[in-house]
Amino acid sequence: MEWLTDPLQFDFFGRALMAVVLVSVLCALVGAWVVLRGLSYIGDAMSHAVFPGIVAAFLTKGNLLVGALVAAVLTALGIGAISNRSGLKQDSAIGIVFVGMFALGVVLLSRAPTFTTDLSNFLIGNPLGVSAADLWGALGVTVLVGGLLTAIQKELLLASFDPTEARAIGLPVRRLNNLLLVIIGLVVVLTVQLVGTTLSVSLLITSSATARLLARSLRKMILLSAALGALGGVVGLYLSYYQNTAPGATIVLVNTLVFLLALAFRKREQ
Secondary structure, three states: HHHHHHHHHHHHHHHHHHHHHHHHHHHHHHHHHHHHHOHHHHHHHHHHHHHHHHHHHHOOOOOOOHHHHHHHHHHHHHHHHEEEOOOOOOHHHHHHHHHHHHHHHHHHHHOOOOOOOHHHHHHHHHHOOOHHHHHHHHHHHHHHHHHHHHHOOOHHHHHHHHHHHHHHHOOOOHHHHHHHHHHHHHHHHHHHHHHHHOOOOHHHHHHHHHHHHOOHHHOOOOOOOOHHHHHHHHHHHHHHHHHHHOOOHHHHHHHHHHHHHHHHHHHHHO
């Protein structure tokens, strides 16, 4: 059992394990809605759209997480506004906003004198650098998002799958959609700390997509997604420790392998 306990002698490894489990639960809560509503593209869009907020905070010597959060909220509200006012489909609005935000980040980055480790870690991801404060923050966001989604679950289900009926009974469909986009942005910002802007989409989508193949109800899908995400995160961290590979990318590869195995199992069942 030494292979299992040896890495735990390092505090940073223990914090990384706890962070992976917490973020997996958080991503399961939101990822189920992303997959069911066909919003998988928005996870990738958000992970890139927070880029200008990160760069702006870096240039002004501010908090990178706060900068990313502001950019995520602005992106979510911008997608909702363009989609509602222009009549375009949501995927078109997502593409317009995310490309514009990412381009803004590149322009801002071109004014940076150096590309420091702090900024590169935020882009590439470094779960082994998670602090105790990050863990408390992840726990707080998980409780907040979980409570909020539980409170509006029935309304969100109706607004998602029968918006006409939802409007007929007086539900604020537009506000519910915008709220979901803001929550997705908040979750993406948190996962960016773990696997970086380009890989955070995997924690949000891959485990939930795997659970969707195996579960037949929203509750089971969320629980299975959380379990699969935590398992993939723990296995990925141990593999990265012993194989000396990038932890964030290793976690994503494990999650992808689990999805492919679930897909093969489902085909065999059929």
